[in-house]
Amino acid sequence: MKKTKSSIKSTRTRNSLQYHAMVFPGMVFLILFGYLPMFGLIMAFQDFIPAKGLFGSQFVGFKHFAYMFTLPDIGRVIRNTLIIALGKIILGMLLSIAFSILLNEIRLKFLKKTVQTIVYLPHFLSWVVLAAVAMNLFNIDGSVNQILASIGLEKINFLGSNNVFRKLLIGTDVWKEFGYNSVVYLAAITGIDAGLHEAAAIDGASWWKRVWHITIPGMLPIILLMTAMNLTSVLNAGFDQIYNLYSPIVYEVSDVLDTYIYRIGLVGRQYSFGAAVGLCRSIVALIMLVSANKITEKLTNQRIY
Amino acid sequence: MLDTKSTGSKIRNTVIHIIVIGLGLACLLPMINIVAISFSGSAAVSANRVGLLPVDFTALAYKRIIEDSQFWRSFRISVIRVALTLVLNLVITVPMAYAMTRSKGDFPARNIYMNLLIFAMLFNGGMIPTYIVVKNLNLLNSIWALILPGAVPVFSVILLMNFFKGVPKALEEAAIIDGASQFQVLLQIMVPCAKPSIATVSLFSIVGSWNDFFGGLIYMQRVEDYPIMTYIQSLNIDLQELVKNAANSAALENVAELSNRNLNAAKIVVAVIPLLIIYPFLQRYLISGLVMGSVKE
Structure with a gap:
């Protein structure tokens, strides 16, 4: 299927893949230490107990x-x-x-x-x-x-x-x-x-x-x-x-x-x-x-x- | 008329010089004080008799540091931490910044990534959720807890982006016509061109991780695992106790308790030496980086 696409298009996809690869390592760490803690803010609405985790702790609202x-x-x-x-x-x-x-x-x-x-x-x-x-x-x-x-x-x-x-x-x-x-x-x-x-x-x-x-x-x-x-x-x-x-x-x-x-x-x-x-x-x-x-x-x- | 003007300007000039030199001294003298303390005898230090020159000159404190295994363990941890953080920061930020300078046509997902980056800069989960994440990843007491959470300094990415944008397009196009891949363009054209801004970003990373004590404080449970600044901070607490007790000045009589002050001062001086060694570079690159970072289009 790729062969039917124009050569410009395929270079572009190849480039795009390379760009994704360049961004990938940073995004992994950004998700782990930037976005995961944001998700962890759910604990503010719980009685969070570390052993039970975010999914096991009881919700207490505000x-x-x-x-x-x-x-x-x-x-x-x-x-x-x-x-x-x-x-x-x-x-x-x-x-x-x-x-x-x-x-x-x-x-x-x-x-x-x-x-x-x-x-x-x-x-x-x-x-x-x-x-x-x-x-x-x-x-x-x-x-x-x-x-x-x-x-x-x-x-x-x-x-x-x-x-x-x-x-x-x-x-x-x-x-x-x-x-x-x-x-x-x-x-x-x-x-x-x-x-x-x-x-x-x-x-x-x-x-x-x-x-x-x-x-x-x-x-x-x-x-x-x-x-x-x-x-x-x-x-x-x-x-x-x-x-x-x-x-x-x-x-x-x-x-x-x-x-x-x-x-x-x-x-x-x-x-x-x-x-x-x-x-x-x-x-x-x-x-x-x-x-x-x-x-x-x-x-x-x-x-x- | 002309005379009064020139006397006026002479006075003004003198006053300006006095203020500027005064501010310079205000920054310099406290540093000299701590160096003087480190070279003074403990009795003189305990009695607060040390000003700008060592009293009862001795290098004993430095001799004792040489034998202090905990100090060097912490020092080594910090060196390793700085090196690993630097490598990780560069490996992550340089390619990321390059990809982020591509046009939306070349890299359709660019804006999504950019928004993720910016949002992470504007908002964060805060101290406690971050701690829980590090804990759940089983990183407590590991040197990686001091390195990985700071793996993506967004400010550095933006600084590098600003620089990459300034590299002439023709260079890049020539390489692509010669059949270079995007990775080759990055490594063989962009990186050599961007040396000054890479230096800036590197220095930010080095200074930041050398100076950080908080990571060690919350992620390390044993003193043996402390990086240098956390270790020195634990010594400062002794000094803090002392300050607290100073109200009932009986504590000041207790020379044994105080005698560590010159040793602690010496440790501080040694811990600052690596920064002083790179200080000429800091002045050259960080200060230009500051101007670069604050003036964005």
């Missing part, structure tokens, strides 16, 4: 979801997640944008390169490592407190105080990422027409005016795109960082969705309840991503995915 909203914990966890994530996003963006503008003013090639090399580094290090660095610096007798004491200020229990721990989380995250995140802004600044700056300078515009009226408007498309992109991670307050720095005394201000799901669902083996919280989280994240994508497409003609 029991775990209803239970979730009766817990006082969940409000606290959502509030912490949003405060920590938004703090990181807003302060992180402000610092990276400011840093890229300032760095662009540095004319000494050597200095510029050196600073870039240093500030990009923390991004590539694990929170496991940076948490140890932070704990050495911020413990009650650490270097930071010694500096505070030496200038006559009171020592602060950064890691064990409900008043400052969240600020420490936000601050150290901004510290880790501002350098790396400034890369895209720096690229945007380099793309701005130098003639605009020269013309403005000749007209007597001060540096501030030029930054405000030329540099920042020139960066605006990238700033909008990054805002939309970053806002999609508003439910992701940074498990690795928090898990490595927090302790029960600061759960009140630092327990977030992911740490909560991990502790209650996985360590506490309340699989169905944990999956229910996780499902809510994933659905909200999906909605945010899709809408952020729509908005950026409208505003900047670019897409997140």
